[in-house]
Amino acid sequence: MSDAPNLFNLLRLRDDTARPMYQQLEEQLAALISAGVVAVGATLPAERRLAEDLGVSRTTVQRCYDALRRRRMLSAHGRLGYRVEAVESRLKPGMERLKGxxxxxxxxxxxxxxxxxxxxxxxxxxxxxxxxxxxxxxxxxxxxxxxxxxxxxxxxxxxxxxxxxxxxxxxxxxxxxxxxxxxxxxxxxxxxxxxxxxxxxxxxxxxxxxxxxxxxxxxxxxxxxxxxxxxxxxxxxxxxxxxxxxxxxxx
Structure with missing residues (x-):
């Protein structure tokens, strides 16, 4: 497994918006993974370390990682941390019929x-x-x-x-x-x-x-x-x- 690039330089969390920090973090990490900036197979920092680097609570990072796991973008590997998984980066809905x-x-x-x-x-x-x-x-x-x-x-x-x-x-x-x-x-x-x-x-x-x-x-x-x-x-x-x-x- 390879390490992810320095996320501190890639993530920009804002405290002047109503969107919770964990959602901001989830959205930005998902975009980085989808764009290939954080490659498949890379290992993300442990919850505590990333929380300290970003100046947020460990709960914020934990909720973000849990959400990305549910989206099958991350998998937990014990002491090895969280591994970025191969996912279809774009939604591909069909247009064969009218639906909401x-x-x-x-x-x-x-x-x-x-x-x-x-x-x-x-x-x-x-x-x-x-x-x-x-x-x-x-x-x-x-x-x-x-x-x-x-x-x-x-x-x-x-x-x-x-x-x-x-x-x-x-x-x-x-x-x-x-x-x-x-x-x-x-x-x-x-x-x-x-x-x-x-x-x-x-x-x-x-x-x-x-x-x-x-x-x-x-x-x-x-x-x-x-x-x-x-x-x-x-x-x-x-x-x-x-x-x-x-x-x-x-x-």
Whole structure:
């Protein structure tokens, strides 16, 4: 086993953010492993030593290592410490059918979760025009950070036609919106989706834990019910270092 590079020079933990130290440490170590900066087979420092080097509690490092073990990125080897394991560095979800983030994560064996940053009913002339609605039509704006196994994977800005599902405005949307829609008798049957390269802004970089902007995937989606009514418009920014979409094309 080889030793990992000096992590003290690679990790930048912040105390001016609401994100816990152990999550910051987990996200940064996962990114270093995925990028190959910390190579497969390398041995990470013991919990106590890394905690002392970084000036954090041993519990912080312990929670980080435990999370990385659950993600199968590390394995414990007793006195030899923690070994970096070979893992698929990028998620590769299929795009053969319409599904939400929650279902997608579960299919990939990850635990989905969300942090709701904004949930308000308001008017937006430009978004209303996308729906083909009058400029003063009420729309639900929902901004969330979508996480897989605690790692921020996307920042999602979504709008919904609340006239189609009024109860959505006051619902708990930290989970699957599609499940909430189904509870209101709405099923999305078709979507139109585009994918393009994009750079995160300062706020999005902070959410992803980027020290400087890294390439991301911007996915725009318009979703419709069985009657052809547009219910959802989404702009999701997915981190490029963790996501790669898979397509299956038949002749």
């Amino acid at each position: 983030f929650t279902e997608e994560m579960r299919e990939l064996g990850r635990t989905p979760s969300s942090e709701v940053l904004e949930q308000d009913v308001a008017t937006d002339r430009s978004i209303a025009s996308i729906f083909g609605l009058p400029s003063a039509a009420p729309l639900l704006k929902l901004v969330r950070v979508r996480l897989g196994d605690g790692m921020p994977l996307s920042v999602e800005k979504a709008w919904y036609d609340v006239s189609a599902a009024p109860a959505l405005a006051e619902a708990d949307l930290s989970g699957s919106v599609y499940a909430r829609l189904a509870e209101n008798g709405l099923t999305l049957t078709r979507c139109e989706q585009t994918i393009e390269a994009a750079a995160p802004d300062e706020r999005e970089s902070a959410i992803f834990g980027f020290e400087e902007p890294l390439p991301c995937l911007l996915i725009r989606r318009r979703s419709y019910d069985g009657g052809g009514r547009m219910i959802e418009y989404v702009e999701g920014l997915f981190r490029g270092d963790a996501y790669a979409y898979r397509l299956t094309l038949n002749a």
